[in-house]
Amino acid sequence: MTAESLAQDQANVLWLTDDSLQKNRSPYSLYTMPWRFMAGDSLQWAAPSFNDQDWPLTRTSYSIGNTPAGWQGIGWFRLHFDVDTSMVGKLLSFRISHMGASEIYLDGKRIGGFGKVGYSSTEQTYFPDYEPIAFSLEQPGKHVLAVRTSEFHSYLIRRIRYRQGFTIWIAPYEQMNRYIKNMVRSDGLSLVPGVGSGILALLHLFLFLFYPAKKSNLYFSVCLSFFSAAALLVFLEGQTTNLSHHQTIFYLIRSVNFAFNISSVAFVYSVCYGRQSWPIAIFYGIGITLFGLIVQLPFWPFNDVLWLGFLGLSTLEVLRVVSIGMIRKQPGVWLIGVGMLATAFVYFMSAWNVLGLLPNNPSGQGLFMSMGFLLMPFTSSLYLAQDFARTSINLEVQLKQVQTLSAQTLIQEAEKLRLVAIQKEELEQTVQERTSQIQQQADKLRKVNETKTRFFTNLAHEFRTPLTLIVGPVEQILARSQEPSTKQQASLLQTNVRRLLRLVNQLLDLSKLEAGKTSLVTSKGDLIGLVKGMLLSFDSLAVQKQITLQLHTDLEQLIMELDRDKLEKVFSNLFSNALKFTPAGGTVSVSISTEQNGSKPWVQVAIQDTGKGIPAEKTPYVFDQFYQVDASHTREHEGFGIGLALTKELVELHGGRISITSTENQGTLVTVRLPVYQQKLDTAQSEITTAFEEQARITPSEDLESLPAEEITKISELSETPDVPALPLTGELLIIEDNSEVRRFICSSLEHQYRIWEAEGGEEGISLARQHIPDLVITDLMMPRMDGYQVCRELKQDQRTSHIPVLMLTAKADLDSRIEGLQTGADSYLAKPFHQRELLAQIANLITTRQQLRDRYRRENVWQTNESELPSQEQIFLDKVKAFIEARLSDEHFGVDQLSEEMAMSRTQLHRKLKALIDYSPGDLIRLIRLQHALTLLTHNVASVSEVAYQVGFANPASFSASFSRHYGFSPHEAKKKADSPAS
Template sequence: MDGIQPTNFANFQKLATGQYSLEVKSRDKEFNIDPTPASITFRVLPIWWKSTPFLLLASLAIAIISFLQFRVLTHIKSLKNLNLKLEGKSEQLEEKNEKIEHQRDQLRKKVAQIEKLSQSRLRFFTNITHEFRTPISLILAPLEFLKSKSSLQDAENRRKYYDIIQRNANRLLLLINQILEIYKVEENTMAFSPAPGELSAHVRQIVDLFEGLAQQQHVALIFESGNEALWAEYDQDKIEKILFNLLSNAFKNVPSFGEIKVKLKTSDRQPVDGSKTAEPTIVFSVTDNGRGIPQEYISKVFDRFFHYENDGNVRIHKGTGIGLSYIKDLCKTHHGAISVESDPGVATTFTLYIPYIAVEQLQIKNPENPPGFIALSPTIHSAVADLSQSLIQDVIEEEQSTTTAQKDEKPKLLVVDDDSDMRTVLRMSFEHNYQIFEAKDGLEALNLARKENPELIISDIMMAAMDGIELCKKLKNDFNTSHIPIILLSAKTRAENKINGYESGADGYVEKPFNVKLLKSRVHTLIRNRNTLIKRFLTDINLKPEEMAIASVDEIFIQHAVKCVERHMDDESLDADSMAKEIGVSRIQLYRKIKSISGQTVNEFIKSIRLKHAARLLMQKQLTISQIAYSTGFSAPNHFATYFKKHFGTTPTAYVQQNLKKDSAPNN
């Protein structure tokens, strides 16, 4: 502010911060101005937030905040980097965990594979052991006969035994060779020896070997080739073994007057199982109209020792138990494949595919006499001969069994086994003392048992149509056959197999290979014990039906029969007709059942029960002999005395005296 102001008051506002000097001059009324001004110095202080301390503090605060923010940002960045590192490590850990889990899964799979392989090998060797037992039995049993002096007198029987021994020795040799070749396949050491040859003629030669067997079995054997001459490179040994196994399998399953067809052709299509067989392809097929294979088992038929149940255990390849698996191994060795199609009861076709290498590629200069065209091996000749002898033996034994059955009155023994040699050995072992009937499987045996009512049955377990376990169950649950003792023969030796056999109702379980004398003893003992039990039941006045060691069906029947007689004890008119009507069976069923259990006719059985009751009354000494005779259904006392003596071997009076002496005798 400068100049003269008309007031003696000054107000300074909005002065900037700083140092100020205020000079004031006075003037009088005459306008005279004092030359010496009055002055004052003052300072305008800044606003607090503009003050230096504040600014310093603010700067310090800003610096601190900036530092802290920097530290925070640095820490956040560090945390982010650490988090990224952790995420990276986490991913690495997850990858490692995944790898560990994958390795663990792989380890589990390998352990499972090892266990499966171990179980498979265990089953393989267990089943191989079972397969060995039957041919070994069929070697040991004939040798046992040949060692005895009596068997040497019959030259015809000696020849039969020698034939059986030879066939089963060959069977063992074939099985051993197959096992060795399976081992070679697993170790990838099986030799593959292809050579040029005329395949069509070779296959025809193999088929022709079976022609005699086809005629014996009344089977139409047909061979069809799409090529008059098919020159190719192939392994002769492998093809012979494959076709032999397929044809023998077909003959074992085809019925009489059935058909087996073998086809050979070339094709450009791939095999149905998707394997990478080279094109073009040679296609073999073997078709039979036997019982067939259910669709649910088609994928498993090439597994070793696979069998499926069809009213019992039916082994797909009856013979070695590894036939179809062995064929598959041979096909793989030949860089081929095999498949099967089946319509049960209509037809089953096995189809083999192998690579076709044409004659031009072989550069055969002389097609009239090409290399590789050789005769069939001696092994296949021997194998077909043994197969033919084994199968034709079924027909011969059937005829012999029928002829013997018509003439022989000896006790009946039913032998059940799908191996004709085993039936022959068993027949020749027992034919001197028993009338022998034979059956190839459980179904045939069931019908034969119902028809012939044998004294005892000896049955194998593993058979077609119906196995021994199922046969045993059906026989023991059938009113007409429940009384027949059954001995099971089996190559299965484990405890659970024996338990299964006994639980099915078997009276005995004999392992293969078996001792013939021991088996004979078991058969004779079972029949003797049964006869002893019957005799005791008829003479022991205190023995009740439920105390007899017989099948539950028989026990119930005997209880009904005894109670029926007891209800009509004083009725002398009780006979077979009235008894059958009251029990609820036919007269024939009543007769057969009473005869099979007690060895008596119905009337004899009724008299036996009456006499047992009479014996009990005699011991009570409350009635006279005449009263007892009339109360037990006898028309006269003298008739009663006659029957009583015949039954107990003594008179009624002597019977009482003898038993009183026994009761009064001091115990030692």
């Protein structure tokens, strides 16, 4: 080698020292170094001894069209560098950035790589911007860095990254990590404009919803939504390493940017013109056309020019419209122009870093760009806030004008009242003269009314007995007859007989109300809870009829003096009437509010439906007995009967008022007003019969004639028994109900007595039942995916849960549905709407019955099965437990864990199952069977005491004797002596 070539070779060697690296505040870039390149592929080129002097020199980061000579998509780059002793043993790191795949070799040893180097069909592209490669040099002197790389991707993808080739940086490991953290922090700062714009977009959307007349808030919200989406997509692009994902995000960014430009123009139109002008259509057309060109011609070199041109055109249009607003002296509109100019300036700065004005570190650049991109959202939002404030001031001025006019109107009304007072004095004299005449007529009417009341009472009692006697034979005919015609006639007879019974009871109660023989039995109660409970009980019926139930109130609780049973009648009748006259797809809305009537607080309950409505001239008569509106829809539902008449009497008995307003084909509004703090009324038991009260608890309404006859429960006999509170039982209950409000209502009624587990569906309920083994399961029938029948069947067929009683709740209370539920193993069937006391009584009965069964198992020999009968599933389970224990009786290590494993149950499940069945824990049961078997062996004199102890699984005879004596009250030796004696 000549001296000239040697000097040239030394000039092409990179010298790395500790000082040179430490002086660089950022990682030292190697792309400008004298790299040697050779197209093609050979792993021998990684060896440090390979002679690459004939390879041409090049740079590793190059622009589009300036690829190294002979580039074929795969090639090798080699860099010679020399280090001094200061670099030996120090932990260094490389950071590489490229758009293809690479393998990096240091002195012939592969130290890293990204993606998979290959040809167009085998290459796997990877973007490793933030993934450093750590290494160390073990000796000073010359070293060779070789990079094997490939790039087979489209021109479009290269345009996304605006470069080609690869770049390598080198720095001490800690310095490189700090630099990468700064870059990540810079990327994180790019989220600030996206998140900030999104928050402002939501704010202005709410402002538009609050005041829809200002549509500029809506347009600005849409504009900021696109701006936020673009910022977030740019952040996402920087975090993506997959090539196809890059291309997808690139198209999304372009499309969102086009949408932002168009929406920004639409926003300034709404601000300056108050409407959308015709030029916006031109922008829509230009934007769609340009975006279509970019999609259809992705390799066209003028795509960036078109995009930047459209950006500039949109910005100029915004500034033009803002200038017009400034000429018109529109207050504050210049803020929008300043924001748009700042956004455009920051965009161009971030794209090209014009004149190197951006800070020279990633965090500083990220902060500059984030704050710059927030200027447009902030200034425009500031303008809209000022505009909103001006609008509010104008509205206040108008309000004051209205108040002035109202004061004038009040003066006029006062004059009218004075004239009316004069006329009132003249009329009072006339009224006094006629009062005496009316009093005489009232006395006569009172006597007639008393006669009528006695007649209705006697007639109602006479009707009840024969009607009740008819119900029984009709039900027997329905149960026994197989002829369809006979069953149809009997069913029709049953429906009408029960309807007559219900009507007779209503007549009896109404007559007693009118006669003044009914008094309130009041106590402190929560009216909100009462109304919610009654409304929730109609949920299943509403779902059946496809009607939406709604409750609106700001009150969580309202304690007042009330007669709960009578108010339940009132709201049950009103809710059922609303559902009855509302078609499918309609809505029944209930609202509760308080009001001040003078010095006395009142509560108002309004029931609004979207039914057919009532003609205005007919509404004054709907509270009359047996009044029927002359309309086909009402006639189809058999008028209003006496239900509303009884409702009105009960409301007035509480000192309240009821009113009704209705519009044909729009709906009906019934309003009930009650005084909140009533004086405590007579607490004596009401004289009204409890038959109607029981009926009101069981059926949704006194007038709900549209329900099937099977859903009407038998009317109980007359009873004067006062309400009896539920027993204070304790235990664990599992509530399976898909309706969250109904579930919360049931839980709130039971949580003071029981521990509650909740499940939203059948699958979750079965899982909780197997896990916790509750004392009782309450399940709804109609549930998605798995209904109550399937839940009951699964629980009863599983040996872990077969003993648990199941209470089924549903609005499907017809005979076939009840029979199907009982056939699946349900222990009780409660129809909706149900009364809280009835639910508590059902639960108490089921748990008490289970307790009695458990006591019987303890008293009797649980292992004896009547061979003439098929054993129950619980007896089968107990026999299986006994068989497992007896099979391992002599095994002293056999315990609860082994028994649980044999029964395929957890310790907790087995414990709760046995405690529920026989009130024994698994350990106590194993010990009991051991001792019983030991007693049998001793009384039959089979073996000695020690031998018996070992045979029944006791490791120590002394321990056996102690356990035996504690259980039976005498020692094993005494038992054996009895067996040895002649008498035995």
